[in-house]
Amino acid sequence: xxxxxxxxxxxxxxxxxxxxxxxxxxxxxxxxxxxxxxxxxxxxxxxxxxxxxxxxxxxxxxxxxxxxxxxxxxxxxxxxxxxxxxxxxxxxxxxxxxxxxxxxxxxxxxxxxxxxxxxxxxxxxxxxxxxxxxxxxxxxxxxxxxxxxxxxxxxxxxxxxxxxxxxxxxxxxxxxxxxxxxxxxxxxxxxxxxxxxxxxxxxxxxxxxxxxxxxxxxxxxxxxxxxxxxxxxxxxxxxxxxxxxxxxxxxxxxxxxxxxxxxxxxxxxxxxxxxxxxxxxxxxxxxxxxxxxxxxxxxxxxxxxxxxxxxxxxxxxxxxxxxxxxxxxxxxxxxxxxxxxxxxxxxxxxxxxxxxx
Ligand code: PA5
Numbered sequence: 001x002x003x004x005x006x007x008x009x010x011x012x013x014x015x016x017x018x019x020x021x022x023x024x025x026x027x028x029x030x031x032x033x034x035x036x037x038x039x040x041x042x043x044x045x046x047x048x049x050x051x052x053x054x055x056x057x058x059x060x061x062x063x064x065x066x067x068x069x070x071x072x073x074x075x076x077x078x079x080x081x082x083x084x085x086x087x088x089x090x091x092x093x094x095x096x097x098x099x100x101x102x103x104x105x106x107x108x109x110x111x112x113x114x115x116x117x118x119x120x121x122x123x124x125x126x127x128x129x130x131x132x133x134x135x136x137x138x139x140x141x142x143x144x145x146x147x148x149x150x151x152x153x154x155x156x157x158x159x160x161x162x163x164x165x166x167x168x169x170x171x172x173x174x175x176x177x178x179x180x181x182x183x184x185x186x187x188x189x190x191x192x193x194x195x196x197x198x199x200x201x202x203x204x205x206x207x208x209x210x211x212x213x214x215x216x217x218x219x220x221x222x223x224x225x226x227x228x229x230x231x232x233x234x235x236x237x238x239x240x241x242x243x244x245x246x247x248x249x250x251x252x253x254x255x256x257x258x259x260x261x262x263x264x265x266x267x268x269x270x271x272x273x274x275x276x277x278x279x280x281x282x283x284x285x286x287x288x289x290x291x292x293x294x295x296x297x298x299x300x301x302x303x304x305x306x307x308x309x310x311x312x313x314x315x316x317x318x319x320x321x322x323x324x325x326x327x328x329x330x331x332x333x334x335x336x337x338x339x340x341x342x343x344x345x346x347x348x349x350x351x352x353x354x355x356x357x
Contacts, residue, residue, distance in 0.1 A: 005335040007208045013198045013335050019342030021242065021331050022198055024156035028324065029190040035148075035163035036182045040171065043144050048124045048172055051098045055123075056165065057084040057114040058102035060347070061154030064237065065102060065162030067230040072166070072315055074226060077174055087113040095122040098172075100165050104154035106132020109354065119143075128164050153342060155241055158323070181314040188317045189324045196328040206308075207325055210276070211332035213306050214239070217274035219247040220302075221326075222255060224287050228278035228310065231319060235276065235326035242341040243333035252287050252294070260294060263301040275305040278322055282315070 005012045014022060054077070056066025066083035073081055082090060087110045093099065099118040103111040106129040115134060118125050119141055127138035130150035138145045146168075148160035163182065169175035195205065202208040219239050223232030232249040239247035250259050263270055275298060277291060298305060308325060310318035334341035 005338055007202045007205075007211070007332055007335060010198045013332075016335060016338070016340050017331070017342060018340050019153065021153070021156065021334075021341045024152045025324075025327055025331065026193060026197065027152075028156075028159060028327075029186050029193065031157070032159035032163060032182065032186045032189070032320075035159045036167070036179060036186070039146055039148060039160065040164050040167035043146050045126070045144050045168065045171055046124070048098060050096060051079055051124070051172070051174065052096040053079050053092060054081045054098045054100070054169075054174075055084050055089060055093055055118075056081065056100045056102060057086075057089065057118070058100075058111050058161075059085050059108050060237065061157065061241075062102045062104050062108070062111070062161055064155075064230070064234050065158055065165060066100070067233060068158070068162045068319065069165045069169075071226065071230045072319065073169070073175060076176065077169070079174070084114060086110060089114050089117045089121070093118060093121055093123055095124075097121075097123040099123045099125045100128060100168075101125055101134060101138070102128045102161055102165075103132065103134050104130055104148075104150075104157055104161065106130060106134035106136075108134075108351075112137070126168055128161060153344075155238065178316065181316045184312060184314045185317040185320045188312045189320050192321065192324050196325065207328035208332045210306060210308065210325070210329040211336055213304070214243075214245075214274055214276075214329070214333050215336045216272070217303055218269075218272050219245065219276060220273050221247065221249040221276045221278065222252060223249065223278045224252045224280065224283040224291075225254065226284070227280045227282050228319075228322060231278050231322040231326065232276075234323050235278075235330070238327055238330035239333060241344050241347075242327075242330040243337055244339050245333065245337060252283075253290055256290055256294060260297060263298060270302050273302040275302055277305055277307045278310070279307050280310040280318055280322075282310075282318065 070081040101115040125143040196207040221232040221235040223229040229251045236247040236249040311321040
């Protein structure tokens with residue numbers, strides 16, 4: 001049952017948050033530091049033969065780290081990275097593929113199925129999980145398992161789920177050392193925490209202000225190809241799962257070639273749409289120009305738009321500056337919707353029902 005929550009009352013915000021989404025947000029800088037320094041070091045990686053492609057297979061909160069890797073590493077790694085959110089793997093997966101099988105619970109059936117395919121096709125597999133059936137199977141099959149701490153929701157665990165992929169690729173000689181970049185990112189979100197947290201009043205808190213703009217609206221998040229696209233997808237998922245609200249995402253420049261035309265009908269629904277435009281100074285210069293023109297095109301078609309800009313200097317810091325803002329905003333939107341941000345009962349129901357069919 002929804003009840004009104006005052007964004008300026010920290011105790012009210014914490015009262016509706018029964019499984020500790022705020023605590024997990026508070027812990028993200030520490031989580032990233034741990035993922036950077038501890039989790040991969042103790043894992044023995046076998047000698048991996050020549051790799052021609054990399055696949056990250058997972059779903060939902062466990063898959064977004066794959067997109068972060070894909071976007072982050074695109075300019076640095078000479079082999080393609082594919083994110084697979086399915087029971088089956090693409091045909092190209094074989095002995096020259098490195099597969100990261102990622103599942104926070106270790107029990108997601110699509111990931112378990114894709115894991116088995118990867119093993120059967122002779123791929124090199126690294127499992128990232130808290131345990132579950134994936135942990136068991138990977139150990140039995142003598143694949144390296146990066147065991148991550150449990151006790152939070154998968155979507156609160158991006159540090160644990162994503163950073164180990166960077167560290168593994170570095171240890172395999174496929175990616176340069178990311179420690180400095182990670183340190184900058186950890187410092188940056190540590191500082192942001194003091195500005196975005198539940199104790200900070202709405203008048204000074206950008207995440208609360210974004211949530212207010214999205215209240216009663218249909219959020220549409222636009223990112224840019226190669227930079228903020230993954231963040232747009234992340235915001236969408238976080239708004240769905242935390243605020244229990246629909247949200248949609250798309251990417252420039254592609255949306256300039258279709259979505260932008262579809263903002264005429266039905267006007268009464270379009271007036272409920274609030275667009276978030278994620279901006280990064282690394283966006284292609286032509287895309288930056290496109291955004292300026294696009295703003296003029298959309299301003300009267302929808303409720304409005306809000307631009308959110310990346311901060312920091314390294315790519316990881318810039319990505320996480322936007323992710324962290326969106327994570328907080330989605331939890332505040334849950335509060336404005338009067339719902340508990342943590343539980344995802346429908347996902348749980350689906351998983352349970354599928355076990356019996
Ligand atoms: O956020 C969630 O709870 C989901 O999106 C899960 O991440 C998804 O269902 C997959 O589960 P797991 O992360 O345990 O593999």
